[in-house]
Amino acid sequence: MNSWRHVFKLDPNRTLSDRGLETICNSGTDAVIVGGTDGITYENSRRLIERIRAYPVECLQEISDEEAVVFGVDGYLIPVVLNAGSLRWVLEAQHRAIRKYGDWIPWEKVAAVGYVVLNAQSKVARLTESRTGADPADIKAYARLAENLFRIPAVYLEYSGTFGDETAVRAAREGVERSHLLYGGGITREEEARRMARWADTVVVGNLVYENVEAAAETVRWVKETVKEDQT
Numbered sequence: 473m474n475s476w477r478h479v480f481k482l483d484p485n486r487t488l489s490d491r492g493l494e495t496i497c498n499s500g501t502d503a504v505i506v507g508g509t510d511g512i513t514y515e516n517s518r519r520l521i522e523r524i525r526a527y528p529v530e531c532l533q534e535i536s537d538e539e540a541v542v543f544g545v546d547g548y549l550i551p552v553v554l555n556a557g558s559l560r561w562v563l564e565a566q567h568r569a570i571r572k573y574g575d576w577i578p579w580e581k582v583a584a585v586g587y588v589v590l591n592a593q594s595k596v597a598r599l600t601e602s603r604t605g606a607d608p609a610d611i612k613a614y615a616r617l618a619e620n621l622f623r624i625p626a627v628y629l630e631y632s633g634t635f636g637d638e639t640a641v642r643a644a645r646e647g648v649e650r651s652h653l654l655y656g657g658g659i660t661r662e663e664e665a666r667r668m669a670r671w672a673d674t675v676v677v678g679n680l681v682y683e684n685v686e687a688a689a690e691t692v693r694w695v696k697e698t699v700k701e702d703q704t
């Protein structure tokens with residue numbers, strides 16, 4: 473993950489043509505993450521992962537339902553929602569899954585991701601009852617908490633479905649020194665991709681894939697051409 477600059481997130485509960493998938497997998501992105509909030513099943517996850525595996529791109533599953541875990545991906549991302557309104561999404565669902573899978577978990581392939589969910593209208597915000605009113609000082613503190621107390625290797629500013637606040641991403645950037653910072657939400661245009669790529673280590677593109685796959689493929693270049701701000 474540390475070398476990722478751009479990734480796509482594909483939703484097993486949405487339809488993408490073979491041609492569209494080929495465009496995404498051959499776009500030069502650093503990885504494809506499979507995940508989403510609702511309608512995620514073992515079957516639709518397995519089908520999508522199988523199609524992605526036909527391409528040489530790195531493929532990870534982001535687990536949002538313990539029933540949907542698929543064998544044979546390059547890695548598993550485990551969300552921990554730092555600003556969730558319920559412990560269920562911070563540690564209870566994770567505890568339950570660890571209890572269930574026990575000795576079978578390939579820990580060397582597993583990484584926790586500390587989410588800060590910020591779009592109040594998104595399904596993920598509603599599901600997790602996230603405290604989306606967090607201001608930049610809150611966000612910086614979440615980032616510091618993730619890195620220094622929980623030692624989580626990645627912090628994810630999640631604006632899923634809407635373009636986020638650059639000040640918030642900047643605050644998260646100031647909060648992390650070692651943890652990897654991901655930004656996702658509402659990237660549709662070059663200017664947006666470049667703005668967030670200045671602060672985030674990785675920019676995640678999701679919805680645009682289903683709206684305009686050619687434009688989605690362009691985001692790879694926009695992000696990769698952008699030089700990150702020097703924090704020193």
Ligand SMILES: CC(C)=CCC/C(C)=C/CC/C(C)=C/CC/C(C)=C/CC/C(C)=C/CC/C(C)=C/CC/C(C)=C/COP(=O)(O)OP(=O)(O)O
Pocket residue numbers: 483507508509510534535536537538541542543544548550551552553560561562565566567569570573576577578582587594595596597599600630632633678
């Ligand atoms: C091979 C083998 C046996 C493997 C074992 C599996 C494994 C690696 C186990 C590890 C154990 C473990 C800790 C598993 C996690 C279990 C789990 C269910 C955790 C809960 C995760 C969680 C907090 C879910 C809440 C929803 C959420 C945060 C989803 C993340 C994705 C996300 C933010 C999607 C955004 O959704 P999107 O659809 O793009 O947008 P909308 O919200 O607008 O719809």
Ligand SMILES: O=P(O)(O)OC[C@@H](O)CO
Pocket residue numbers: 481630631632633634655656657658659676677678679680
């Ligand atoms: O779908 P969009 O809005 O591009 O967001 C990407 C990703 O952060 C979703 O989890």
